[in-house]
Amino acid sequence: MSNFNNVPVIDISNLSVDFQTQRGDVRALRNVDLTIPHNKTVGVVGESGCGKSTLINSILRLLASNASITSGSIRFLDTNILEMTDPELNDLRGQKISMVFQDPMTALNPVITVGKQMTDILFRDSHSRNAKREKARDMLQMVGIPDAEDRMNDYPHQFSGGMRQRICIAMALMMNPALLIADEPTTALDVTLEAQVIHLLQELKNSFQCSILFVSHNLGLIAELCDEVVVMYAGEVVEQGGVFDLFHSPAHPYTQRLLECDPARIEKSTDELPTISGRVPDLIELPPGCIFSPRCVSKFEPCSTQPPPEFVVNEHHKVRCFLSQNG
Amino acid sequence: MLIYIIKRIFLAVLIVCVAMLLLLSAIHLVPGDPAGVALGPRATPEMREAFRVRMGLDQPFIIQYVKFLANVVTGDLGVDVWSNKPVSSIIGAQVPHTLRLTLLGLGWAVIVGIPLGCWSSIRPNSWIDRIVGLISVSAIAVPSFIIAVYSLLLFTVTLRWFPAIGAGDKGDPWDQFMHLVLPSFAIGLGWVGYLARLVRASMLETMGENHIRMARAYGLPTAKITYVYALKLAILPTVALLGVGVGGLLSGAVFAEIVFARPGIGKLVYDAVMTRNYPIVMGGVLVTTILYAASTLISDLITAALDPRVRENL
Known part of the structure; x- marks a missing residue:
C-alpha cells in the first residue's frame, strides 16, 4: 500500500444516484464529491434521509435493485469501483473495504457461532482452519473480548450489545482493510459503551x-474522532472541511443551525430544544435553487432561483452557499 | 437439553393419552351397539353379552380407558374381532408400509419443495419465481386423490412407467420402491407447493435482515450466503410446519393406500371402521397418534439443534 500513500483511499466525484419508485425518480444523491485521504478519518453528518446510507452502499456497490448510479465515479486507490466486475467487487468487499453496521444486535447471524462467522470472512485465505481461528482469537482479544478462545464458540445472543459491536469491529479488521466504513456504529449503544467503542476505533485506526x-448524526463524536467533516443535506454535500475549521467557523447556514441544535452545545438551560423549522424537501421534485433555501433563515435573492456552486473558504474548506460568494 | 427431551417425551405421551381418551369417548358416543353391529341382527342377547364381556365393553368407561392404556404399555392391543389374531402383530405388519409411504411423501416435499423455494427467493418476481409460484399454488390447490387418479392414468395406464397397485415384491426393494413412487408423489405434491411457498417467504424475510447485508458486505460467496447463512434461519418455520405436517401426510396416506390398493395403516383402519372392528381402530389410531407425536418431537429437536437461542431457553 505504501505506493498509494499520496493517493486518496476513496475519491468520489460528481456521484449521483436515483431510486426508481412508483411516484417517480427519487434523486437520492446529487453531484457528491468526497475524498478520503490515506490514514484519515472522515466524518459524514446529516439528518436521516440525507443520503448517508446511499453513499455508503454506493461505495460497496450494495445498492438496492431499483437504484441506479446516473453519473460520477468512485475511485478506490487507482480503480473505479463503478466499473468493477462482480469478482473484483467481491475482492473489494470485506478485504479492502469493510464495514461496521449500525445495530450490533442484528448485524451478526444468530445461528452461527461468532468464531465461525469470523473465520468465514477469511474464505479467500488458504490457511488452515486452526490458523484462521488463531487469527480470529487474536482479533477478539485486540478489541477487548475476555476469554476470546472460549467465547469463539458462543453465539451472538450470548454477548451484550457493546461486546457485539466490538466483535463487528474485530470482523471488519480481519482482512486489514484500507478503508473501514462505520455506519453510525454507536447509535444503538448507551453513552458509556459509545465512548468505549469510539476509543477502540481510534486505537485500532492507529495500529x-x-x-x-x-457516518453519524452525533456531532460530538465526529468532533472527537474525525479529521475532516462532510455535511450532507437532502442528497447533497453542502459543506466540507477540516473538523476544527468547520465546527468553529461553519459557513453554511445548515451547518450553523445543526451545531445550534446539538443539545451538548446548549449552554443555558431551556425547556425547548432548538430545531430547524420546515422539513427535508421531496427528492422527487427538487426546488429550483439551493436545496436548503426553503428552510434557510438567511436566504436572499439568488437562493431560490439558481443552485449555488461550490465556493472555496480556504484550501480544505468548501461550501455550497451564496453567502460565501465574496470570500 | 436432556431435561428438555424428557419433558417433550412426557408431553408426547400425554398427547397420545388424550387422543385415546377422545377416541374412546367417540366410540361410545357413536349410535349403535358394537356387539350388535359385529355379531349381526340374529345374535342372541347372550351372545352379545359374551361379546361385550370379551371386549371389556361391560365395564365403566374410565376402567376401559385405564385398562386400555395399561395394556398398551405392555404391548397388548387386544385381539382382532374376526380373526382373533393379536392386533399388535396385525398393525406391526402394516406400519412399515405407511411409514415408508409417509417418509417418501415427506422426501418429495423436502427434496423438491425447499430448493424450489430457495430458487424463487433468489430472484423474486423473476420468471422462475412466477412459474414456481404458479406450480406451487396449483399443487396446493389440487386434492391428493385427484393427483393419485390422474398420475395412475398417465404414468401407469398410458406410459406404463410405474406399477399400478400393491406394495411390490417383498424381497425386491427396487420393486417396492417403484410401487411407492406414485402414491408418495400423490400425497407429497401438495406439500412440495406448500414448502416452496413457505421457504420462499421466509428466505425473502431473512435475506432482508442486517446480518445478510453484512455477509454481502464481506463479499462472502452468494451460494454460502443463500444456503448457509440464510437457509439455516429460514428453514426454521419449515421444520416446525413439517412436524405438524406429518399428520397431514399420514391422513393423505389413507387416500393413497385406498386408491393404489396398498397395504398400510390407513387401509387397515378404513376397513376396520367399516366392520366396527374396534380393537383394530383403536390400535391403528394409537399408532398414528404416536407417529404424529414423534414427528412433532423430532421437529422440535431439529429446531433446537439449528437454533441456539431455542436451545438456551429449554
Whole structure:
C-alpha cells in the first residue's frame, strides 16, 4: 500500500444516484464529491434521509435493485469501483473495504457461532482452519473480548450489545482493510459503551493504519474522532472541511443551525430544544435553487432561483452557499 | 437439553393419552351397539353379552380407558374381532408400509419443495419465481386423490412407467420402491407447493435482515450466503410446519393406500371402521397418534439443534 500513500483511499466525484419508485425518480444523491485521504478519518453528518446510507452502499456497490448510479465515479486507490466486475467487487468487499453496521444486535447471524462467522470472512485465505481461528482469537482479544478462545464458540445472543459491536469491529479488521466504513456504529449503544467503542476505533485506526469513513448524526463524536467533516443535506454535500475549521467557523447556514441544535452545545438551560423549522424537501421534485433555501433563515435573492456552486473558504474548506460568494 | 427431551417425551405421551381418551369417548358416543353391529341382527342377547364381556365393553368407561392404556404399555392391543389374531402383530405388519409411504411423501416435499423455494427467493418476481409460484399454488390447490387418479392414468395406464397397485415384491426393494413412487408423489405434491411457498417467504424475510447485508458486505460467496447463512434461519418455520405436517401426510396416506390398493395403516383402519372392528381402530389410531407425536418431537429437536437461542431457553 505504501505506493498509494499520496493517493486518496476513496475519491468520489460528481456521484449521483436515483431510486426508481412508483411516484417517480427519487434523486437520492446529487453531484457528491468526497475524498478520503490515506490514514484519515472522515466524518459524514446529516439528518436521516440525507443520503448517508446511499453513499455508503454506493461505495460497496450494495445498492438496492431499483437504484441506479446516473453519473460520477468512485475511485478506490487507482480503480473505479463503478466499473468493477462482480469478482473484483467481491475482492473489494470485506478485504479492502469493510464495514461496521449500525445495530450490533442484528448485524451478526444468530445461528452461527461468532468464531465461525469470523473465520468465514477469511474464505479467500488458504490457511488452515486452526490458523484462521488463531487469527480470529487474536482479533477478539485486540478489541477487548475476555476469554476470546472460549467465547469463539458462543453465539451472538450470548454477548451484550457493546461486546457485539466490538466483535463487528474485530470482523471488519480481519482482512486489514484500507478503508473501514462505520455506519453510525454507536447509535444503538448507551453513552458509556459509545465512548468505549469510539476509543477502540481510534486505537485500532492507529495500529491498523486504515482510513475510516465515520457516518453519524452525533456531532460530538465526529468532533472527537474525525479529521475532516462532510455535511450532507437532502442528497447533497453542502459543506466540507477540516473538523476544527468547520465546527468553529461553519459557513453554511445548515451547518450553523445543526451545531445550534446539538443539545451538548446548549449552554443555558431551556425547556425547548432548538430545531430547524420546515422539513427535508421531496427528492422527487427538487426546488429550483439551493436545496436548503426553503428552510434557510438567511436566504436572499439568488437562493431560490439558481443552485449555488461550490465556493472555496480556504484550501480544505468548501461550501455550497451564496453567502460565501465574496470570500 | 436432556431435561428438555424428557419433558417433550412426557408431553408426547400425554398427547397420545388424550387422543385415546377422545377416541374412546367417540366410540361410545357413536349410535349403535358394537356387539350388535359385529355379531349381526340374529345374535342372541347372550351372545352379545359374551361379546361385550370379551371386549371389556361391560365395564365403566374410565376402567376401559385405564385398562386400555395399561395394556398398551405392555404391548397388548387386544385381539382382532374376526380373526382373533393379536392386533399388535396385525398393525406391526402394516406400519412399515405407511411409514415408508409417509417418509417418501415427506422426501418429495423436502427434496423438491425447499430448493424450489430457495430458487424463487433468489430472484423474486423473476420468471422462475412466477412459474414456481404458479406450480406451487396449483399443487396446493389440487386434492391428493385427484393427483393419485390422474398420475395412475398417465404414468401407469398410458406410459406404463410405474406399477399400478400393491406394495411390490417383498424381497425386491427396487420393486417396492417403484410401487411407492406414485402414491408418495400423490400425497407429497401438495406439500412440495406448500414448502416452496413457505421457504420462499421466509428466505425473502431473512435475506432482508442486517446480518445478510453484512455477509454481502464481506463479499462472502452468494451460494454460502443463500444456503448457509440464510437457509439455516429460514428453514426454521419449515421444520416446525413439517412436524405438524406429518399428520397431514399420514391422513393423505389413507387416500393413497385406498386408491393404489396398498397395504398400510390407513387401509387397515378404513376397513376396520367399516366392520366396527374396534380393537383394530383403536390400535391403528394409537399408532398414528404416536407417529404424529414423534414427528412433532423430532421437529422440535431439529429446531433446537439449528437454533441456539431455542436451545438456551429449554
